[in-house]
Amino acid sequence: MSPPQQIFAAVVGVGGVGKAFLAQLDFVRQRLAKQNPAIDLRLVLVRRSTKQIASKEFSHLDTNTVLKSLESSNEALPSFEDTVQHLSSAPGRVILVDNTSDLKLASTYPSILARGVSVVTPNKKGFSDNYKLWNDIFTAAANGSGPSTNGYVFHESTVGAGLPVLSSLRELIDTGDEVTRIEGVFSGTMSFLFNSFMPVGGGGGAFGAEVAKAKELGYTEPDPRDDLNGLDVARKLTILARIAGLPVESPTSFPVESLIPKELESCQSGDEFLQRLPEFDGQMDSLKAAAAKEGKVVRFVGSIDMATKSVKVGLQKFDVSHPIAALKGSDNIINFYTKRYGSNPLIIQGAGAGGDVTAMGVTADLLKVVRLVQKN
């Protein structure tokens, strides 16, 4: 029997998603050892903003030991360039797991991929920033138009966390279906907020108070304006539109409705913003009343119309019987309207945020790369 094939994982970012990913990586290693002993998957590097632990000899690092060492280490942080250099000298294929939301790091994907290192990540930046970066990434990737000796790139968790959104869209397109429209609720925060503000069947609190409640419950970013400005949803729509074939230049090159009132754009802090937001409850109440009059509810959605090549993000009214209206909690829902699926869309629904489900998408992507680089 030949010795097992070594595959090396390097992890950048150990926040909520990063820690959940490391736990899942432990599970995956144990499972592979039992079910596929021909593969020896090793964790060889963990890096965060100020520190890094790496095995020079590409031996496996124990997750718990690494996390403790990261806290106690006093070693100077090597440059990211030096780290990539080190990784590309590994005696086997390397998978870089980018659990950050760093655009600068994402900008290096093309050169990382060209060196044969694969990338799996929930980081939206590389795929939703300027169109040139998107093109450079997929020109370099082995699963784009790069040679098969280059790295692979997967980023399922950039839209809908672990929900099989991007893989499903790619399958529709790869097999020749014609996507006509994509529509959905792409933000757990916005989902929770509008399901509370205007539940089907009536009720719900004032908008300002609901935002404050959502923040308290941990459903928003530390500064809720980062959710309410719509940019997070716009980034996800940019990614979907590009996969569907629209060369969207950036997440600001199509209409995005911000829920931050003009008058509050100059607020100095998130707290000041939250305090003043209730002054504008009247505007949201009128929207709510207008929708209710038509038997509808208001939701914050993103949509892509392929015929008119239009992408937009903002408030929209939905009939109470529409699946988008019936969404619960902080769930995401994505509707793919296609030629083959006809009048009833292909729907994917479920939690679209949270450390565990986001990490799950990353881990599943890692397993895809492991299978692709396995020698046969």
Next chain:
Amino acid sequence: MSPPQQIFAAVVGVGGVGKAFLAQLDFVRQRLAKQNPAIDLRLVLVRRSTKQIASKEFSHLDTNTVLKSLESSNEALPSFEDTVQHLSSAPGRVILVDNTSDLKLASTYPSILARGVSVVTPNKKGFSDNYKLWNDIFTAAANGSGPSTNGYVFHESTVGAGLPVLSSLRELIDTGDEVTRIEGVFSGTMSFLFNSFMPVGGGGGAFGAEVAKAKELGYTEPDPRDDLNGLDVARKLTILARIAGLPVESPTSFPVESLIPKELESCQSGDEFLQRLPEFDGQMDSLKAAAAKEGKVVRFVGSIDMATKSVKVGLQKFDVSHPIAALKGSDNIINFYTKRYGSNPLIIQGAGAGGDVTAMGVTADLLKVVRLVQKN
């Protein structure tokens, strides 16, 4: 530049799904030629029950020419064993596309896989018959516990047609999530039938008449008893349960409710059955009335409870606000309840039957194999 890597596709079965698959294969070949010229995917054999067209030299066969030749050919049909022998002599990896519903053919998967030939198929028989066959298939497959020189096997379209049901379930398990319950409507026929018989909001016709209407509209098998006996759904549940880790012996080893009244089990023909079915409308009407009294509707569902290891198929009542009640047309819906997804399940919904969407799952599986066997 090295010459492109040849990968050979052989298709068995050219009914509705088979024809749709061949059209999609044409699309895929054209797309690969543009986007991945390192791969030369060839159609080298098409077989149906009485005839076969094959290229002895493994050159590509034009789809339309093959379909015409199949009609006019007078050549004797070689044995399937000889055909597999021929295929395994190909100068590269071979993918057998089984578009039949033949158990005998499915029983040969283990030996086909062991010879390095991959299998992609919407044929439920190999995965839902006796547990030994299931085990033999995955013991042989490169994506089971077989060596990576063996063939790969994928069968996404055996449950929910092209909907990403099996791939999603496998990802949940492969990344260490704990599935607690799976519940859904797994038959387009049953979906259409109950959405018509008892729509949310009231109305709907008598059961016997609705079955006759469904048959007329082409939503049932030629003999509607093949839908109403529940076996098709039981086969799908068997597959899901096995992937989830329950060693279900066969689709008859758990409770399956048949909608064929005892008294009509002896009917000689589907027509006689359809004619007499209205005699039993009263029973279905009482069920309907009882559900309505509780504010619920009746649906024909399958469910798997992992804690109690129980699988069952039959009628169940659902609150009108439940996603299963709100299903439309002949759509399928699958709810995965897991530890990570918490109280709101991961939901996948959409058309679960029809030539194009079924073939799409098969074509997507074929592309998975192409990527896995691509040299790197």
